[in-house]
Amino acid sequence: MQFRRCRVLVTGGLGFIGSNLVRRLTAEGAEVTVIDPLVTGCGGKPFNLEGLERQVEVASCSIGDAAIAPLVERAELVFNLAGEISHIHSMLFPERDLEINTLSQLRFLEVCARLNRGVRIVYAGTRQIYGVPEYLPVDEKHPVNPVDFNGVHKYAAAQYHQMLSRMGRIDAVVLRLTNVYGPRMALDIPCQGFFSTYLRKALTGQTLDVFGDGEQVRDPLFVDDAVEAMLTAASTPGLPSRGYNVGGPEALSLNRIAAIVSELAGLAPPRRGEFPADRKAIDIGGYRTDSRKIEAELGWRPRTPFAEGMARTLDYYRECLPSYLDPATPNPPCKLAHSS
């Protein structure tokens, strides 16, 4: 894998996974440009790239903005991670989610296809498109049944990538990521999934809550492994497929996950409680990824055991916690460009 002097464009590069990717790319000698408008609630934070201000150019505009054209034109490689990630936000503000996750992607990909025909694009998709699993582990043939607007809109964007690739206008691959955790995840957004909540509580000494019976499994993926999957997908010539499921190395119950986090953080054992109604509505039960396709075709596999990744995560935040505990913003919807 050779990224030295490669001109790389990363959308959403101030966000959780994006900033970890940018740091890795920069360490490998790539010339990185970031597009990130820091949309409220989407997890972007300038602090995530602290220390790289001189090496990384950051454009503060939407990926749907015409101003990105020259950035797209000169890129040799694109990592496309911009997006709204909160499933709960998407149910409260579905038009905002459609604009961020679908309309902006449409505009962005049209620019890519026009100004940089055939460019390799790695798109951060989500396991959320599968909805309530009909079987476990979930492979790429699993039916698509999103339980929220976020899943519908992210799936439409994934289809843009794949359709335009079939036409030869871009050369994209979609990685459907399971629950990713690690340093630089936003902790100050109220509706961003259980890892964000667990970390915020653990780091501020609060006992964790587990909803339901806690036996729902997840396969958490450490962010460094997710970054490695993206780099692998970016650098494989003649991609065998346009879409891969990307899961973690272990299937753990939420009880077990909460227990490990609590123990690492020196907390009392987790409490069990009833699901809040808004979370129950989008709960999908258990989830475990079948990652055999990406393992077989691209040679990637997750390497970081959960306890190790979580220990590294907690260590990271202990050094800089205040930067991640800004007063929680009320997460107003973006003013929709098309609202009347």
Place this chain on the structure above:
Amino acid sequence: MQFRRCRVLVTGGLGFIGSNLVRRLTAEGAEVTVIDPLVTGCGGKPFNLEGLERQVEVASCSIGDAAIAPLVERAELVFNLAGEISHIHSMLFPERDLEINTLSQLRFLEVCARLNRGVRIVYAGTRQIYGVPEYLPVDEKHPVNPVDFNGVHKYAAAQYHQMLSRMGRIDAVVLRLTNVYGPRMALDIPCQGFFSTYLRKALTGQTLDVFGDGEQVRDPLFVDDAVEAMLTAASTPGLPSRGYNVGGPEALSLNRIAAIVSELAGLAPPRRGEFPADRKAIDIGGYRTDSRKIEAELGWRPRTPFAEGMARTLDYYRECLPSYLDPATPNPPCKLAHSS
């Protein structure tokens, strides 16, 4: 099936399938309201409901317009057929297609869910979502691989229907229709599929063209059969499924279809020619529907042989051809509400 005095809302009710549905519902004694803003290029035409002006109320606004609220509120049943149907338009004007087929549907369904919780909605989906078939006939488990923006956007709208139904907010069913033909199809839109082109040529005495080797099969569905499928889906209590493929009774090659149309119209045999590039890009090869699920679960099956349906279609247009041969409009994109 009992629609007498039923308050029915039909979106896209001035269009091809919509107007045939409205005529049938009216004949059954239903009280029908139509929403149709006559968007250029989408096939709506006031002439399609000629003679029903006193019986059918027509609201000339978008389904995404807040003004539809009272119409939704009082409906006992909704047929949702509004949409852009041209695959070629969608490639030329993808944002227009996203607005018409996805954003407007999102707004419409949110109103349905809020003001008429649990209302039965029959949505006119499309076989186009499946793209190039991986096997024939195509059943409901076939992977979704749209070859154009229209397919991506119609699929997102179908997912809205299904997701909101799983939540109990509406009670929708998606019918994925194959190529439908029959009276009241628009003939004056340049990019609307081969049936429109064949009919326009046949009725004006021009020889038909068949692109490629002409051996690609289709399973044309006569519009009365499509209407019957929608009524059946509307009136089945406790729907067994949320999505059905709906195909025609015969699989015919394009050569055969063109030959039948030419013979019925008294024309010379069809000519064979190369695909124009814009059509080749979205050609899907052969297509044949596996309709066994709707046959087994709802008891519907297509009944009209192609030669019979086509003869009735030609008879219809011979009576009123000038009304369908307006000078072809240049099909400018709608001014997008969200364009900057």
